[in-house]
Amino acid sequence: MILNGIVTIMVTDMDPASAFYTDALGFTLKNRYGGHWADIEAPGLSIGLHPASREMIRGENLQIGLSVPDLAKAMAELQEKGIQFSPVQDDNVRLSYFRDPDGNSLYLVQAGW
Numbered sequence: 001m002i003l004n005g006i007v008t009i010m011v012t013d014m015d016p017a018s019a020f021y022t023d024a025l026g027f028t029l030k031n032r033y034g035g036h037w038a039d040i041e042a043p044g045l046s047i048g049l050h051p052a053s054r055e056m057i058r059g060e061n062l063q064i065g066l067s068v069p070d071l072a073k074a075m076a077e078l079q080e081k082g083i084q085f086s087p088v089q090d091d092n093v094r095l096s097y098f099r100d101p102d103g104n105s106l107y108l109v110q111a112g113w
Contacts (some may be wrong), residue, residue, distance in 0.1 A: 006046040009062055009104060010053075014038060016101040017049050024081045025066075042066070059103030071096060071110035078108075 011017035014035050021040045022029045027047070030039040040047040045064070068074040071094045075085055078098070085108075086097040094110040 006048050007062065007064060008048040008050055009064075009100070009102075010051070010056060011049050011100075011102050012052060012056060013101070014049060014051060020100050021047060021049070024078065024083060056102065059099060059105060063105045063107070065107050065109050068108050068110055071108055074108050074110075 009017070014032075018029060018032065018038050018040075021027050021042075025042070027040050027042040030041050032038045035051060038049040040049060047064075066074075071088065075088075075096055079085070083098050089095040092111075095107050097105055097107045099105060
């Protein structure tokens with residue numbers, strides 16, 4: 001029986017990665033084991049940061065979606081912290097993509113239904 005899950009993000013440098021997920025996005029650092037691992041808690045999501053053991057292909061390591069009730073408001077708050085977004089894709093679901101310090105793609109999503 002699976003009790004929970006975690007998304008592991010391979011990173012090139014633990015310090016800027018940890019700062020991005022905690023300071024910029026406002027998630028909680030639960031544990032940090034030096035330069036070897038960090039447990040980050042987000043609403044409904046556990047994230048593990050781990051240094052890459054091989055050469056990384058920048059931005060092609062994963063994608064994380066973060067559901068928000070108001071896309072424009074969430075984007076404005078994150079833009080104040082220096083996060084740059086792609087243009088909003090507006091259909092039944094509104095999406096806007098951004099990247100972490102290692103170029104990994106994340107997106108904000110606001111359901112239209």
